[in-house]
Amino acid sequence: MIWNRQTRYTPYNEWSDSKVADLKKQVQQSKWRMKHHIQPDSGLLNDPNGFSYFNGKWNLFYQVFPFGPVHGLKSWKHLTSKNLVDWEDEGLAIKPDTKYDSHGAYTGTAIPVNDKLFIMYTGNVRTKDWKRESYQLGAWMNRDNQIEKLSKPLIVNAPEGYTTSIRDPYIIQKNGKYFAIVGGQTNDNNGAALVYESDGLEDWNFNGELNLDGKITGYMVECPNLIFIDDKPVLIFCPQGLDKNELNYQNIYPNVYSVLDGIDLKNAKVENASHPQLLDDGFDAYATEAINAPDGRALAVSWIGLPEIDYPTDSENWAHCLSLIKELTMRDGHLYQNPVAEVKELRTTEVNLDGESEQIDLDRNNGSFETEITVPANTTLNLKVANAKDDGYLEFSIDTNKGEIKVDRSQTGNPFGEKFGRTRISSVKAHKSVKIRLVIDVSVFECYIDNGYSVMTGRFFLNDLPSVLKIENNSSDLKGTVWEWRK
Numbered sequence: 001m002i003w004n005r006q007t008r009y010t011p012y013n014e015w016s017d018s019k020v021a022d023l024k025k026q027v028q029q030s031k032w033r034m035k036h037h038i039q040p041d042s043g044l045l046n047d048p049n050g051f052s053y054f055n056g057k058w059n060l061f062y063q064v065f066p067f068g069p070v071h072g073l074k075s076w077k078h079l080t081s082k083n084l085v086d087w088e089d090e091g092l093a094i095k096p097d098t099k100y101d102s103h104g105a106y107t108g109t110a111i112p113v114n115d116k117l118f119i120m121y122t123g124n125v126r127t128k129d130w131k132r133e134s135y136q137l138g139a140w141m142n143r144d145n146q147i148e149k150l151s152k153p154l155i156v157n158a159p160e161g162y163t164t165s166i167r168d169p170y171i172i173q174k175n176g177k178y179f180a181i182v183g184g185q186t187n188d189n190n191g192a193a194l195v196y197e198s199d200g201l202e203d204w205n206f207n208g209e210l211n212l213d214g215k216i217t218g219y220m221v222e223c224p225n226l227i228f229i230d231d232k233p234v235l236i237f238c239p240q241g242l243d244k245n246e247l248n249y250q251n252i253y254p255n256v257y258s259v260l261d262g263i264d265l266k267n268a269k270v271e272n273a274s275h276p277q278l279l280d281d282g283f284d285a286y287a288t289e290a291i292n293a294p295d296g297r298a299l300a301v302s303w304i305g306l307p308e309i310d311y312p313t314d315s316e317n318w319a320h321c322l323s324l325i326k327e328l329t330m331r332d333g334h335l336y337q338n339p340v341a342e343v344k345e346l347r348t349t350e351v352n353l354d355g356e357s358e359q360i361d362l363d364r365n366n367g368s369f370e371t372e373i374t375v376p377a378n379t380t381l382n383l384k385v386a387n388a389k390d391d392g393y394l395e396f397s398i399d400t401n402k403g404e405i406k407v408d409r410s411q412t413g414n415p416f417g418e419k420f421g422r423t424r425i426s427s428v429k430a431h432k433s434v435k436i437r438l439v440i441d442v443s444v445f446e447c448y449i450d451n452g453y454s455v456m457t458g459r460f461f462l463n464d465l466p467s468v469l470k471i472e473n474n475s476s477d478l479k480g481t482v483w484e485w486r487k
Contacts, residue, residue: 001068005130008065008072009103012095015067023067027318032443032461035368036346036485037304038062038079038087038322044069045320047168047223047287048301049076050110053294054117055143058084060301061093062322063107069319071307074104076121078145083342084299084325090145100125100135100153107168107223109289110141111178117141118201120154120180122167132164136182138201155180155196159206161187166194168223179265180204183221183237191217191239193224195268208268210235216258216276218242223255223287226263227298229330233260235270236279236290236300247276250421252306255279255286257335274333281426282407282447283417283458290328298328299340304444304457312414312461313443321444323457336452339439346370346485353471353480360469360482364388367442367465368487373480375400375434375473382472385440387464394445394460396438403430405449407456414461426454440466441485 001007023042027033039045043066050061057080065072078093094105101123108121118140125133136155141147158166168183178201184192193210218239225236236257247254257279262271279288280302290300305311305320313319326337347370351360362369364387375381375398386393392413397406409415410422428434428450437448442465447456469482 003068003070003072008070010067010073012073012075020066023317026316030313030316030318031464032313032316034321034441034444035366035487036085037324037441037444040064040066040077040318040320041089042318043067044071044318045077045303045322046071046074046305046307047107047303048289048322049108049121050117050119051289051291051299051301052110052112052117054110054112054141057082059110059117060087061110062303063105064092068317069311069314074106074124076105083345084340085342085345093141093145093147094119094121094139094149098123098149100137102126107287109169109171111171111173113201115143118171119147120169120171122169123153124167134158134164134166136166136169136180136204150202154202154204155182158184159194162192162194163187165220170225172226174265181210181224181226183224184209185220189219190214191219191221191241193217193221193235193237195265197266207266210268210270212270212273215243215246223289225288225290227290227292227328229298229328229335232330233263233270234258234328234330234335235260235263235273236288238287239276247278249278250424251283251286252308252420253286255288255302259330259333259335277335279335279337280455280457282424282456283409283420285323285455285457297340300326300328300337302326302457304459306417309417309420311416311459324439324446329452334453337455338437338448338452339446347483348486349484351482353478353482357472360471361388362467362469362482362484364465364467366484366487367467368440368485369483370437370439370485371469371480371482372435372437373478375436376475376477377431377433379473379475379478381478383438384470385445385466386468386470387462388467389464390468392462393470394462394466396436396447398434398436400432400434401430403428403432403434405434405436405447405456407445407447407458409458409460412460413463416461424456424458426456428453442466
């Protein structure tokens with residue numbers, strides 16, 4: 001397939017059923033398909049959307065272009081779950097089928113209202129001369145998963161002084177009002193987070209731009225989120241083009257968080273925003289969506305993929321996945337992230353590590369497992385994730401003398417994204433023991449460090465299923481466990 005403007009924006013009804021069936025068949029034959037991470041049946045998956053609890057289930061949507069591993073005419077796929085681990089495919093939910101989303105249904109969020117789910121999202125439109133128009137749109141989903149779009153946009157144009165790059169509304173209810181924080185860009189190319197207010201969800205007024213330091217917003221703010229942890233507001237966002245003198249990062253675009261002393265959405269004011277910190281120290285996490293769930297937890301899910309990078313699965317006509325659902329907590333002003341407790345339901349066979357260098361051989365036909373290892377202070381550990389063929393590996397090096405955890409994916413056999421580096425480093429306190437919780441699911445890793453103090457996430461592509469753990473360490477006091485996950 002030659003992916004040009006015409007093919008990327010071919011209407012869905014012009015793709016034959018046989019073409020779609022062939023794509024799905026090809027994808028299912030991939031050796032890199034994960035067992036427990038959300039991934040597309042075909043084509044490209046990107047931003048998670050509409051994460052919510054509604055109708056007795058967890059609801060999660062994601063943007064998808066079903067016809068190839070490229071960014072094209074996007075729609076929303078709908079999933080539901082009872083346990084945040086096992087997800088049911090509910091089909092395409094929001095299609096690009098109106099004049100206000102003719103070139104894609106882009107990122108948005110959802111909030112339960114009475115017996116329906118209200119969805120707010122960005123409609124992408126291109127004029128005949130390919131100029132961008134963006135509309136913030138609304139839709140209602142009933143308990144039968146039927147969606148009815150509102151006939152008129154909620155927000156038609158960006159406010160004066162801002163470009164047409166306005167997108168990714170994050171909707172919350174606070175003090176009896178509805179607020180939407182929308183990513184934007186000023187006319188002089190500075191990123192901005194714009195605040196709107198509504199009484200009844202259909203008429204929206206512009207309250208202003210959040211007073212964030214212009215040094216931390218890059219040239220465009222994407223995917224703004226606002227959650228509250230222990231009553232402390234936390235702003236999560238993606239500042240494209242952020243100056244690396246402000247934050248040291250290697251990925252093409254960073255995903256960051258800032259802890260606030262307070263926020264006044266009525267007047268678009270934040271109080272004492274902390275300097276942004278990376279949400280993930282790994283290779284591929286982006287566009288995180290977070291919510292305050294009705295069970296009291298703050299939950300988040302990330303897109304594991306980045307724009308403008310080619311991935312090995314592109315040749316198989318699919319790309320990317322979503323992270324495990326993570327619970328967010330706060331300690332001493334620092335954000336901690338961990339897989340939700342329900343993830344432990346995936347554990348099956350257990351192997352205890354005895355503190356000596358060893359090799360753990362797992363089911364060659366599974367490729368999905370988890371390990372927790374405590375590395376003693378002033379020691380080192382080298383952990384390699386390999387396959388039975390032993391023709392490539394993903395490597396983690398933990399040095400508690402330096403307080404450094406390094407992941408290296410240069411020897412996996414199928415390199416990609418090398419322009420942005422082959423290694424990543426996460427730092428913790430030196431001369432202290434370090435706890436590592438590593439999840440491997442065929443072609444994705446999620447590494448949680450010191451009970452979620454930091455996280456490293458990324459894709460990796462071995463030539464066969466990962467089934468071998470090689471452990472090299474210089475301490476007999478090392479403790480750990482390995483669990484295979486159910487198939």
